[in-house]
Amino acid sequence: MKAIRETLIQKLVKGEFLSGQALGDELGVSRAAISKHIAALQDMGFDIFSVTGKGYRLAEPIELLSEEKIASHIEPSNIVAKVEVHNVIDSTNSYLMRRLPNQNTPGQVCIAEYQSAGRGRRGRQWISPFGSHIYMSMYWSLEQGMSSAMGLSVVAALAVSDAIKTLYKTDVELKWPNDIYFKGVKLAGILIDLEGQAMEPCHCVIGVGLNINMPAKSAELVDQPWTDLSSAIGVEIDRNILAASIISALIKRLEVHSETGINTMVAQWHEHDVYFNKAVSLITGDKVRRGICRGINAQGALLLEVNGKVSPVYGGEVSLRGGL
Secondary structure: OHHHHHHHHHHHOOOOOEOHHHHHHHHOOOHHHHHHHHHHHHHOOOOEEEEOOOEEEEOOOOOOOOHHHHHHHOOHHHOOOOEEEEEEEOOHHHHHHHOOOOOOOOOOEEEEEEEOOOEOHHHOEOOOOOOOOEEEEEEEEEOOOHHHHHHHHHHHHHHHHHHHHHHHOOOOEEEOOOEEEEOOEEEEEEEEEEEOOOOOOEEEEEEEEEOOOOOHHHHOOOOOOEOOHHHHHOOOOOHHHHHHHHHHHHHHHHHHHHHHOOOOOHHHHHHHEOOOOOEEEEEEOOEEEEEEEEEEOOOOOEEEEEOOEEEEEOOOOEEEEEOO
């Protein structure tokens, strides 16, 4: 089944009409079976239409992500990164976590065109239509142990900001603990997975989900305000170039983090912090704390001022929203 869908994907992305009967004959299945596979691809986000007498065709051709193209655009100093591209996967984070402890090397990247079980923070589903966005995960080893992991969302968010600024001369906004906004609306999210002991070297996988060109059908499934990069900045996005730029920026930031933590990044975060010095509500389960966001500290914790007293908030199952 997977092999048939992979073949259909490779043929469809060229943007030409494909005869259902001819496809069935070539792949050794019935025309009805081809129709079912096409329906499954439509559920994955493919915008496929059919014309009697001509067959199936994509509404618009798709340029697939390419390991070779991405590698060719990664900065030479960052050639440590090994890039794997999958058309269909459950979750890029889960894939790299399954390969622990011996099958990953620092800087190893998994990118997918489609995630069948994409994960957001707090167990939420991450809507992952095929060939529309960037779903990327990178493995890294934390020699300092889990105690140094607090700032990884800061590192990843700033790296995505770096890449977008470099390529498109556009600034984004950052929202603690792990969201990237554009003009007050969510553009991307970060998901960190960890495995190891508190005081020993540990493994981490850093996931980035970045909206590039959201199909209308998939947009209906998103349960919060969102934007995508192509419509936000009004230009066509080359996902291979952008993916390479994020990888390069992430490795640079992680190398600094290994040496000095996020000490040198706190001020940069504050420059992009969507709620810096603004009234916010911090939601933990049924509890709501209201105060003023004073940015983050050198561990990556939120600094929340309540009644004139500033206290750090160290993540967990929390949600930060603007306004009191």
